Amino acid sequence: MKQYINLYLLEYAINSILRQKSKSFFIVIIFTILVFLLTSVFFITTSIKSELESTVESLPQIIVQKMKAGRHYDIDVDALDNILGIAGVSDGVARVWGYYYFENAGVNFSLVGLDEYEKQYKDSFSKIVDDFDSAKFSDDSMLVGVGVKKIMSKSYYKDYFNFIKPDGGLKKVKIGGVFDAQTSLESNDVIVMSKDMIREIFDIDDSHATDLIVKVANPKEIPTIAQKIKLMFPDTRVITKDDLKISYQNIFDYKSGIFLALFIISLFTFFIVIYDKASGLSSEEKKEIGILKAIGWTIDDVLKEKFYEAFIISFISYIFGVGFSFAYVYIFQAPILKNIFVGYSQLKTSFELPFIFDVQTLFLVFLLSVPIYIFATIIPSWRIATLEADEVIR
Amino acid sequence: MIELKNINKVFEVNKNNKVIALQNINLSIDDGEIVVLKGASGSGKSTILSLIAGLSKPTSGEVIVDKKHIAKLPDNFASIYRRDNIGFIFQKYNLISTLSVSDNILLPLIPLNLDFDELNSKLDIVINRFNISHKKDSIVKNLSGGEQQRVAIARANINNPKIIIADEPTANLDEKLSLNFIEQLKELKSLGKTIIIATHDPLFFGLDFLDREIAINGGKIVL
Numbered sequence: 013m014k015q016y017i018n019l020y021l022l023e024y025a026i027n028s029i030l031r032q033k034s035k036s037f038f039i040v041i042i043f044t045i046l047v048f049l050l051t052s053v054f055f056i057t058t059s060i061k062s063e064l065e066s067t068v069e070s071l072p073q074i075i076v077q078k079m080k081a082g083r084h085y086d087i088d089v090d091a092l093d094n095i096l097g098i099a100g101v102s103d104g105v106a107r108v109w110g111y112y113y114f115e116n117a118g119v120n121f122s123l124v125g126l127d128e129y130e131k132q133y134k135d136s137f138s139k140i141v142d143d144f145d146s147a148k149f150s151d152d153s154m155l156v157g158v159g160v161k162k163i164m165s166k167s168y169y170k171d172y173f174n175f176i177k178p179d180g181g182l183k184k185v186k187i188g189g190v191f192d193a194q195t196s197l198e199s200n201d202v203i204v205m206s207k208d209m210i211r212e213i214f215d216i217d218d219s220h221a222t223d224l225i226v227k228v229a230n231p232k233e234i235p236t237i238a239q240k241i242k243l244m245f246p247d248t249r250v251i252t253k254d255d256l257k258i259s260y261q262n263i264f265d266y267k268s269g270i271f272l273a274l275f276i277i278s279l280f281t282f283f284i285v286i287y288d289k290a291s292g293l294s295s296e297e298k299k300e301i302g303i304l305k306a307i308g309w310t311i312d313d314v315l316k317e318k319f320y321e322a323f324i325i326s327f328i329s330y331i332f333g334v335g336f337s338f339a340y341v342y343i344f345q346a347p348i349l350k351n352i353f354v355g356y357s358q359l360k361t362s363f364e365l366p367f368i369f370d371v372q373t374l375f376l377v378f379l380l381s382v383p384i385y386i387f388a389t390i391i392p393s394w395r396i397a398t399l400e401a402d403e404v405i406r
Numbered sequence: 407m408i409e410l411k412n413i414n415k416v417f418e419v420n421k422n423n424k425v426i427a428l429q430n431i432n433l434s435i436d437d438g439e440i441v442v443l444k445g446a447s448g449s450g451k452s453t454i455l456s457l458i459a460g461l462s463k464p465t466s467g468e469v470i471v472d473k474k475h476i477a478k479l480p481d482n483f484a485s486i487y488r489r490d491n492i493g494f495i496f497q498k499y500n501l502i503s504t505l506s507v508s509d510n511i512l513l514p515l516i517p518l519n520l521d522f523d524e525l526n527s528k529l530d531i532v533i534n535r536f537n538i539s540h541k542k543d544s545i546v547k548n549l550s551g552g553e554q555q556r557v558a559i560a561r562a563n564i565n566n567p568k569i570i571i572a573d574e575p576t577a578n579l580d581e582k583l584s585l586n587f588i589e590q591l592k593e594l595k596s597l598g599k600t601i602i603i604a605t606h607d608p609l610f611f612g613l614d615f616l617d618r619e620i621a622i623n624g625g626k627i628v629l
Contacts, residue, residue, distance in 0.1 A: 018519040020512075031504045303500045304513065306461055307561065308489025310482040313517040398481065402461035405500055 021313070025320035040329050042285055047333025047381050048340070049278040054373040055341040056349055059365040068257050074226035074238050075251040084249075086220035091245060095226055098240050102229040106221035108207045110214045112175065117163045123214070125207035140191055140204055148188030150206040155189045159200030178215045185209065200364075274349075282381070286388040293392050301396045302404030314397040315390055322389035326382040333381075334374060342367050408435040408458055408569070408600065413467035415453050415625075427453045428625045431467070435618075437568070440591070440601040442610050445622035451604035452497075454622070455571050458602065459492045460484040471569070489514055493562030493599075497574035499554050501561070503547035507538060510546055511561045532560040536590065552583040559590060570594055572603045576610075584609050591615075 029036045076095065078087035089106045096104050108125035126137055126149060140155060149155045154173075156164065164173055164187070175183040185205060211218065226241070228234050238250045293301075301314055340346055345365055396404060413431035416424050428450045435441050443451040456462045457469050460476045469476040471491065479487060488494070501510045508529055515525055533539040538556045541549060546557060555575065562570060572591075576584035584607065592615050594601055603610060611619060621628040 018517070020516045020519060020525075024516055027505070027509070299500075300502060303502065305485060306459075306488070306494060306496075306500065307514040308485055308492075308565070309514075309517055310485040312482065313485075400462045402456040405461075405496070 018316070021317050022320050025317050025324060028317070028321055029324060036325060039285075039325055040332070042281075043326060043329030043381070043385065044332040044336065046278055046282045046285070047330050047377060048336045050275065050282075050380065051334050051337035051373070051377050052341055052346065052349060053275045053278070054370075054377060055337055055368075056346050056365065058368050058370050058373055059341070062368055063366060064260055068253075068260055071253050071256050072225040073228050073231065073234055073253050074241065075256075076224040076226060076241055076245070077249045077251070078223075079247055079249050084223075086216055086222060087224055087248070089219055089221050091248075092221075092224050094244060095224065095241055098237055098244075100228055100230060100233045100237050101226055103227035105225045107223050107225055108210045108214075108216060109222050110210065110216075112203075112213065114163070114167075116167050119163055120201060121160055122202045123210055124202055124204050125210035126204050127207050137204070143191070149204050152184070152209075153186045153188030154203050154205035154209070155191050156187055156204075157200045157202045158190060158192050160203055161187070161190045175213045177213055183209070183213050279380070282384075286384055293396060297393075298396050298404055301393060302401050305397060305401035306405055311394070311397045315394055318390050318393040319386060322386040323382070326385040330378060330382055334377065341365055407437055407470075407472065408433075408602075409468070409470040410434070410454070410457065411468040411470070413454075413457065413464045413469070415450075415457065415462075416465045426625055428457075428464070431625075431627060433620070433627065435600060435602060437600055438595075438598050439617045440595050440615060441603070441618045441620060442613075442616055443602065443604045443620050443622055444606060444611065445604075445628075446606055449622040450625040451622050452573050453625075455494075455573050455602060455604050458569070459494055459571055460487050461494075489517070489565060491567050491569055493565070493567040493570045495555070495558050495562050495570070495572040495575050497577050499558040499578075501546045501554060501557055504545065506543050506545055507549070507557050507560075508533070508542045510557055511564050513561065514565050528564055528566075532563050535563070535593070536560045551578050552586065555579060555583070555587065556590075559587075563594070568600060570599050570601045572601070572605075574605055574607075575603065576605065576607045581609070588613065 076087065076091070078085045087106075092104045092106050095101060110123050111120045112123050113120050124137070126140070140149075164170070170187075172184055172186045175185060177183055191204070210216070214222075216222070226237070228237050234252050234254070238252050242248065242250045304314055304317075305311075342365060350365065410431050410433040413428050414426075415428040416426050418424050431450075431454065433454070443454060445451050453462070457464055457477070458471065460469075460479060463477045467477075471487075474487070476484065476487060502513070505513075511532060512525060512529060515528065520528075529542075530539075533542050536556045536559050538553065538560055541553055541557075546554060549557065555578075575587055579587065588609065591601060591603070595615055610616070
């Protein structure tokens, strides 16, 4: 029984690639770079989008902030009792938190106050409370995110950290543990400690909180309840989950625009290469097709051989491009390109791009590269192969 | 048997420029015959060979080989006809210069996907017959003109075709190598092959083993 794949034809195709070493090498290099760029752009956007989606999912339904002349001030905790009286409000928490600027490393830490006995307003905080002994984030201890731990260690704060209070005094807090929450973009810069310690560090008295979180039983009622809160406390800013989603999305879309430009440039370059390839064959290549036809190869044989050639070149480039992109994005954490997205990283601790195996992305890059290249190679070969052999070899 | 009936071939260079290559050619060649088409360059000899090999189609007329209308064959069938019946020795050999001797000789067999042993035995037969076995792994571009021609002859015979066509086979050879080629033709004739040679080399004229010499001039057969 004859083999389905003609191995001699495959061998001829490989030989043909090797005979044109420099040309084949050049195409593989260009192709690999383009696949690498395309895949990297897709990988980074997919990773960051997933980070943002999970962050947005965990956002509070309503945040109430006290405003004075457009500036955010601490809010009276008593306001929460009034808000809880609004029909449809199921729960509320007075949050005590703040950004602490660590000048030595030039980054902001997010300090979050938690009390063990309270119902947590976020699943990730409930998990922290469940996973860690409360002694590790109360009295004189705190829990820190992986990113915070790294930065503190670099400044030789391995077991404790000295916070500078508004009055200039120091608050020494022990590092009780390190947590690794699911969403590193949000949690990397987070420090969890008791509300009392936060109050001390930021000088917030017991009757005030940073803001209020409001939970609504029926999510459809969020806009109405937000409106009622605003009417009840005109000097507050009431932010709903949808408002936050939009602002996150705006940041992402703005950054995506830059990536889109990069993506278009890569695609444009790729199509120039493809156009060049499709626009014609060299006289050597034409003659070779003519010779093959003259000695008895059919058009199908010629096209099969050209298909093998194009497939080998494009598939190898695709594998290299995707492989390099994997290493670049997930092992080396996309230097340069990641900074385009996380442009505010100077004020935020670094985060790691989470590994997301997205078959759709790989398939999309495959479709955008391999079949297009194969068609671009086969079409001019087909044009020559369908001419009279005599005309081609003369 | 090869028959050319009322063949006309016109090449259209552009809309206003047409070249008449062949006019009303009628020719028949019996199996096992060795025929020389002689004439000056541009007389139409090569065009006749192309038509017989199915490399091009006549503008009008019929090319019949073993009762098959070659000019009417679709492209893929014309290729198969060439592969099974024709061994073509081109003037400039038309070898793939960056491939080895054996790879060049085996080229016509690649689409057939034969067993490795069968392929090798066919190769051994032709490289020994045409005295090129010592060069079988050499790259063609490194060979002399005579050696390249032997590779071309070996390739033309790898499929054991019934018809051998040679277009100006000695145009790039010196006299000694040309005489060698003529000896090889004798051998091919002894194998019962039909041989058609287009040439203007006087060495071919009057050879005792030739069956016929046909003079071509201005696209017409000159009696």
